[in-house]
Amino acid sequence: MKTEKPTPPARRASIGAKRNPASQAAILAAARAVLAEEGYAGFSIDAVSRRAGAGKPTIYRWWKNRADLLMEVYSAEKAIITAVPTDDLGRDLTNHTRALWGFWSGTPSGRTFRALLAEAQSDPEALAVLREKFLPERLRDVRGLFNAAAARGDIPTEEVEARLALYLGFNWFYVLTDQLEAGQASIPAAMRLIAASTR
Structure with missing residues (x-):
């Protein structure tokens, strides 16, 4: 009996240097998921690319390295600090x-x-x-x-x-x-x- 392999996510179309909102959201979601599941040691552009179904050239066109991608992941969750100053x-x-x-x-x-x-x-x-x-x-x-x-x-x-x-x-x-x-x-x-x- 043959076991069917899971179908990998479909490759997302790139529109060059201009970011495709759907692809960007998928890549950031994939980056968060890889970080959550694999930790920093397992975080790589390769892993994010596979998870998002996006080509590595697309990712590198939008983020020049892992640090850039991590910074955008953090910024997407940017804290809204609402503490009101008290003069103390x-x-x-x-x-x-x-x-x-x-x-x-x-x-x-x-x-x-x-x-x-x-x-x-x-x-x-x-x-x-x-x-x-x-x-x-x-x-x-x-x-x-x-x-x-x-x-x-x-x-x-x-x-x-x-x-x-x-x-x-x-x-x-x-x-x-x-x-x-x-x-x-x-x-x-x-x-x-x-x-x-x-x-």
């Missing part, structure tokens, strides 16, 4: 962090972010894109909280970038080690320390 930096950072961690935990974005950082460690071009393009946009809101605190005189202006780096280190430790749930209780104390006045 420690409280503002606590609210912002809880909203961000909720986004990382409640969507595939935490896994995607870990993959992005891993890709940047082995690919200088990916690191440059992460540092110069991806992070500045993602840090705009939280940098604004530090700048507002400096404008109020709560923290020295010259310490904004150093405090932002401390904030990033705290968040990245918990997302990279997949301990967001365990770290929830530490958020308020950590944010008070990062926001503490040194005047």
Whole structure:
């Protein structure tokens, strides 16, 4: 008795450099699925191509490397942080962090972010894109909280970038080690320390 092999997805037509919305959606969905099932180690353009039924040339025409594709997967799940500033930096950072961690935990974005950082460690071009393009946009809101605190005189202006780096280190430790749930209780104390006045 012959066992029929599953039929692979039909190849999607490419329309050149201009993105076909249906093909783009299929590729991003395939990228999310491959990342969820195989993890970063199994994430490749080949795997995404097979899953989406899209040709590799099409994928590379729209995304120049894995990092580009991962960044778009993350952007498609972009967090909407709705925490309202309170003129108290420690409280503002606590609210912002809880909203961000909720986004990382409640969507595939935490896994995607870990993959992005891993890709940047082995690919200088990916690191440059992460540092110069991806992070500045993602840090705009939280940098604004530090700048507002400096404008109020709560923290020295010259310490904004150093405090932002401390904030990033705290968040990245918990997302990279997949301990967001365990770290929830530490958020308020950590944010008070990062926001503490040194005047």
